[in-house]
Amino acid sequence: MATVEIRSLKKSFGAATILQGADLRMEEGEFVVLVGPSGCGKSTLLRCIAGLEPITSGNLVIDGEDMTTADPVKRGIAMVFQSYALYPHMTVGENIGFGLKIANTPKAEIKSRVAEVARLLKLDSMLDRKPKALSGGQRQRVAIGRALARKPRIFLFDEPLSNLDASLRAEMRVELAKLHSSLGNTMVYVTHDQVEAMTLADRMVVMSAGKIEQVGAPLELFNNPANRFVAGFLGQPPMNFIKVTSARATASGIALGLPGGDTVEVGLPAPLAGNAEGLELGVRPEDMSIAPEGRLKLEVEVVEQLGGETIVYGRLADGQLVTAKLAGQAEIAGGDRLALDFSEERLHVFDAKGANLRYRTPVPHGKAKALS
Numbered sequence: 051m052a053t054v055e056i057r058s059l060k061k062s063f064g065a066a067t068i069l070q071g072a073d074l075r076m077e078e079g080e081f082v083v084l085v086g087p088s089g090c091g092k093s094t095l096l097r098c099i100a101g102l103e104p105i106t107s108g109n110l111v112i113d114g115e116d117m118t119t120a121d122p123v124k125r126g127i128a129m130v131f132q133s134y135a136l137y138p139h140m141t142v143g144e145n146i147g148f149g150l151k152i153a154n155t156p157k158a159e160i161k162s163r164v165a166e167v168a169r170l171l172k173l174d175s176m177l178d179r180k181p182k183a184l185s186g187g188q189r190q191r192v193a194i195g196r197a198l199a200r201k202p203r204i205f206l207f208d209e210p211l212s213n214l215d216a217s218l219r220a221e222m223r224v225e226l227a228k229l230h231s232s233l234g235n236t237m238v239y240v241t242h243d244q245v246e247a248m249t250l251a252d253r254m255v256v257m258s259a260g261k262i263e264q265v266g267a268p269l270e271l272f273n274n275p276a277n278r279f280v281a282g283f284l285g286q287p288p289m290n291f292i293k294v295t296s297a298r299a300t301a302s303g304i305a306l307g308l309p310g311g312d313t314v315e316v317g318l319p320a321p322l323a324g325n326a327e328g329l330e331l332g333v334r335p336e337d338m339s340i341a342p343e344g345r346l347k348l349e350v351e352v353v354e355q356l357g358g359e360t361i362v363y364g365r366l367a368d369g370q371l372v373t374a375k376l377a378g379q380a381e382i383a384g385g386d387r388l389a390l391d392f393s394e395e396r397l398h399v400f401d402a403k404g405a406n407l408r409y410r411t412p413v414p415h416g417k418a419k420a421l422s
């Protein structure tokens with residue numbers, strides 16, 4: 051098992067800087083998920099950790115030892131890719147044992163390790179098959195098996211489930227979670243899929259454009275996003291960002307004007323009053339509900355009945371689009387007028403630069419006592 055630390059890690063390809071100076075520490079046994087839109091640099095960061103790409107500047111430290119320029123083989127890392135990259139002419143057993151064979155591991159040991167891995171991944175009945183006689187999910191299990199057989203300190207996964215269909219993906223997600231809890235290795239997992247990230251991660255690292263935006267437990271990031279990017283990236287349908295019309299000082303802070311004339315008290319410092327320019331209210335679709343005096347008056351355009359919930363798309367008085375997710379089967383149709391309200395506690399306010407003005411700085415673990 052191992053800790054992995056990256057310090058001010060930068061990566062450029064020619065003149066293009068892809069990673070802008072990343073700092074991150076992954077604890078022993080942790081399941082860390084790097085998540086972000088396509089092209090934000092997730093794979094590049096993983097490949098830098100694995101040693102498949104040279105690091106331009108900064109450091110990589112594994113178990114306290116500087117590995118910035120170490121040979122990939124010395125890092126004790128195994129990586130699983132989206133494309134299974136199995137050898138078609140080899141059997142499942144030979145594919146799983148291949149890494150051990152080229153490392154000159156004795157035959158008897160290869161055999162016992164392959165058997166052990168096959169048992170763990172439920173591949174024991176398929177050891178003599180060729181990859182073409184396997185389903186997509188089974189092939190991916192072989193690719194994972196090949197990584198497991200080498201007994202690495204650290205596992206890196208790059209979108210390993212992206213080639214599978216939705217139901218198989220959900221199944222494999224559960225398998226991976228079980229695998230992690232039984233092995234206990236440090237795992238770093240890359241995905242663009244927020245559901246995969248939320249369900250697998252001990253800690254999530256949200257990235258955009260080569261930068262780490264926020265790091266934390268999935269619900270911590272969902273409930274307390276540091277900025278507009280993180281707020282909008284997590285959650286489906288995404289958070290609504292509603293431009294406010296005014297910001298007025300009140301006894302307890304400021305009140306923001308909503309399209310249609312209502313206001314909402316957000317308890318922010320009074321100096322913000324008077325400048326509503328670029329201020330946006332962040333409201334999650336599931337935090338809205340129908341209320342007679344609801345402050346968001348919506349003209350409904352489209353309704354999606356999903357059985358367990360109803361998704362409503364509509365426009366506010368000034369034309370801004372709003373999405374609401376209502377529990378159950380709400381009797382609403384296109385053309386209806388709807389008054390929605392929201393829990394003030396769960397609102398976010400973003401400034402023109404995208405910072406969440408209601409972000410609460412997390413208290414570091416172990417320091418809470420000293421502060422009280």
Ligand SMILES: Nc1ncnc2c1ncn2[C@@H]1O[C@H](COP(=O)(O)OP(=O)(O)O)[C@@H](O)[C@H]1O
Nearest residue numbers: 063066068086087088089090091092093094095
């Ligand atoms: N070998 C390379 N040479 C030049 N540019 C690259 C190379 N690999 C990746 N990039 C660029 O780096 C950026 C990040 O890519 P990548 O790490 O693959 O993103 P992600 O995995 O988040 O989708 C992209 O703009 C991509 O085009």
Ligand SMILES: [Mg+2]
Nearest residue numbers: 092093094208
């Ligand atoms: Mg990638």
